[in-house]
Amino acid sequence: MNMNSLANLFEESVRQYGDNIAVRNKDMQFTYKETNILANKMAMYIKDKGINKGDNVGIYIEKSEQVLFLIIALLKSGVTYVPIDPKSPDERVKHIIKNSELKLLIGDKSRISDIGCNFVSIDEVIDKSKGMTGENVHTLIEPEDPAYIIFTSGSTGKPKGVCVSHENVMNLFYGCDDLFEFTNKDKWTFFHSYAFDFSVWEMWGAWIYGGEVVVVSFEESRNPISFVELLINTQTTVFNCTPSAFFEVSGELINRQNELSLKYIIFGGEALNFKKLAQWFSPENGRLPKLINMYGITETTVHVTYKEIAKGDVEKGMTNIGKVLPHLGFKVMNQNGEEVTGDEEGELYVSGKGVSLGYYKNPMMNEMKFTDIDNVRYYKSGDIVKLLDDGDLQYISRNDEQVQLRGFRIELGEIESAYNELQNIKNAVVTMDKAFNDDMHLFLYYVADEELAADYLRESVKSSLPAYMIPSFFIKVDNIPLTVNGKLDKSLLPKIIIKDREALPNFKNPVDETISEKVRELVVSIIGNGVIKNNQSLLESGMNSLSIMRLIVNIKNQFHIEIAPSFLLENDTIMKLSEVIEARQKEEVKQDYTPIHINARNTYPLTYEQENLWFIHQTNVDKSLYNIVFSYEIAGEVNEGNLGLSLNKLSNKHQILKSVIREEAGMGILVFDESIHHDINYFDVSDFL
Structure with missing residues (x-):
């Protein structure tokens, strides 16, 4: 068989592992044969809609098994798929639709008005494709043909589309083949949004080897207890995640390590704090999977480096991203465009078969971020690294305004643009820094005639920024400090001052002090804000969606009480939580525990x-x-x-x-x-x- 494309590789897995499960979502499972037939039917229907090889088609639906069938169908048709997260704000969606020149958007029309391109609902695709043939679609696809366009954050205030080819993805797995022991018995979590390129690794890591993709719902991905239960029930062997997501579930993974089937936990998407892994390597935790750190960039196809983490790496504490993958090359360059020597730090340039086709129809950005050195094409990563004596790379920092937070690549300029459009803000800059217990947060510094309410500052940009790009803290300043060259001088920006809010009413604590003190200890251990008052909002004091889940797990472990996320949001102070816990405990005491009739x-x-x-x-x-x-088939x-x-x-x-x-x-x-x-x-x- 001609292995020129991802479609060919999937069909080869169908031939070899036809009866293996390819996709699982809760109680539904689909073999390779069944998945292939469903994808072929969809491909035929999409072709009948006038879509041809080389066209761009958007996917804008909730994550499900249908997303996976649709991606395979589009790739079989020689179509470039453009994933759009359904949780994205309308303005971002419209920008992606326009700038990717979509010929068709497959999704839910009720999500957005004025789409600006042809549209078909996913329900129609599913329904109308049933009558199509399930035979393989024979489209001549070349290795250099684009497979997908993923939009990443843009420094100009608008996202930019990265175009990745079939051979870019295939070479990623060829390069990693000797580093992992992936087989057709592996089960991979489909944990991330399909608009995040980590999902490409999750899908094709399973399918190329004849393994299984396990769909993880958004709710499961945000609930450590439910998620670990899913890992156990499905006997998942490969879990890919950002460090932020990992540290939310790591305690539950350690507690239930004897029930896990995991072989690998693979990190990506943001810098990893090695020191926080100490418990993982404790002597009593001998049944835990390998930890692999993989630094990567969308422009160079998901992953660039590989590092298997050992106890010694954790003790050293540096952010070691390992060695560059075999199918890639690299240089470490100084500001003068010269290769560094010795232990100097410099910007990482990446070359090789993973370097993408570039930014879709964006010549200015392509010229800025891609360069030729000795007739070899390199991508300038913007990441500062240092080459260690053993050939590993140490990650130092970014050299521009792009950051990674909880797995998302964010251009700070995009956030600044959104806030600078508000009438009552004269100027605004955004930084990312540590707060409280070393958790990373976004900080907005703004110039205005008066201090603006945090609720207003959050709500006013919700239509243009996704939730992960909305700052946690807002600081009013008289002016934005500049260097002598007229550039922002971040060193002069004031650090956040954690105030003991005397202005808040000093209510007498009506609950058992033992309970409130334990709740306080749990909250402080998670957000690190040691001066938080008992009647102070947790959300305004450093709590985010991930730390909320950690608090729910810790409350269950400490008090043997389960609290839903929505209930915690309604009671987001130490005092209110303590009252809830005390009331629940009294209810438990009152019960006679007689058999239920x-x-x-x-x-x-x-x-x-x-x-x-x-x-x-x-x-x-x-x-x-x-x-x-x-469905069940009944004979007779x-x-x-x-x-x-x-x-x-x-x-x-x-x-x-x-x-x-x-x-x-x-x-x-x-x-x-x-x-x-x-x-x-x-x-x-x-x-x-």
Whole structure:
């Protein structure tokens, strides 16, 4: 077989591992054969919509197994897919649609108005493709043809599209082949947004070797307990993540290490703090997987270096990104464009078969970021590194305004542009720095006639910036300090002052001081803000979505009480949390723990998982988000009467099949309704087969 493209590689895996599971999402699983047929049908339907090889097609739907089928379908058609995260603000989505010159957008039209290109819903693609042939699509794809365009943050205030070819991705795995022991038995988490290039590694790392992609929902990715449970239940072997995401789940991974099947945890997306890994290498933790640090850049196709982390690396504490991958080359250059000598620091230039096609129709940026040295094309990374004696590279810092925070590449200039457009802000600059317990945060320094409320500053940019680009802290200054050359002098910006907010009412603590002190210790250990008051908002004191999840886990471990994220947000002070915990504990004491008489009870409190799903259902426009769809093939004639009778007899034996979630006093409860009767609807689809 001609191995010129990712489509060819997938079809080769279908030939070798046809009955292996290729995609799993909750209770649904699809073999390589089934996945290939579904992708072929989609490809045929998309072709009938007038889409041809070389066209750009956008994907703008929630992460699911359908995203994976669609990506394969588009690649089989020789189409360049353009992933757009459904959580992106409208302005960003419109910019991507316009600047990638989409011929078609596949998604949910209700998400955005004035799309500006042809549109088809994912439901239509699924429905109309059923009648298409499932035979392989024969499109001549060359290795240098583009596979995808991913938009990264832009210093001018607008994202820029990086165009990556089929051979760029294939060479990534050829270069890593001897570094890992990947097999057709491996199961990979599809943990990240498909608009983040780490997802390319997750998908094709599984499929090239005949392994399985396990879809992780957004909710699971933000809940350490649920996520680790998923890893255990699916026997996942490869977990890729940013360091920020890892440190949220690491405690749960250590606690349940004997139940894990993990071989590798692979870091990428941001600098790794090696010192925080000390517990991982404790003598009692002998059943944990290997940790691999892989520095990478979208412009050079996901990964650039490889470093297997040992205990000695953790003790040294430096950010060691390892050696450059075999299919790549590199130089470390000083500001004069000369290669450094000895242990000098310099900017990392990357060459080789992973260097992408460049920025899509952006000659100015291509000229700025790509260069030829001795007839070899290099990408100028903007990262300052130092070459160590053993050939490893030490990451030092960025040399421009681009940073990485919780796995996202961010141009600080893009955030500054959004705030400088506000009428009551005269000037604004953004920095990233450590706060409290060494967690990285974004800081906005602004010049205005008066101090502006933090809530206003967050809300006013939500339409143009994704949540991860909204600063945590806002500092009003009289002016922005400049150097003699007229450039920003960040060294003169004031550091955040953690004030003991005397202005806040000094309420008498109404709860058990032992409880409030323990809650305080948990909060301070996570956000590091030692002067936070008991009635001070956690969100305004350094807490973010990741640290909220860590606090939920720690509360469960300390007090044996489960709190939903939404409930914590409603009670986001130490005092309120303490009151909730004390009330829950008193409820536990009051209970007699007598056996439950099932038939004498019709209402039940929601479990932690049910409460989460109920909350999502209440706040999500798409009420069918968690509907479970599955099918069974029944051989022979179906006795409709007996089938219906059997279903209802079964539901009489299991109360959950006759239960619904209802709202009482603002809370969800599970209600058993004996009057529920299940009817089966029958449809004759023989004409569609």
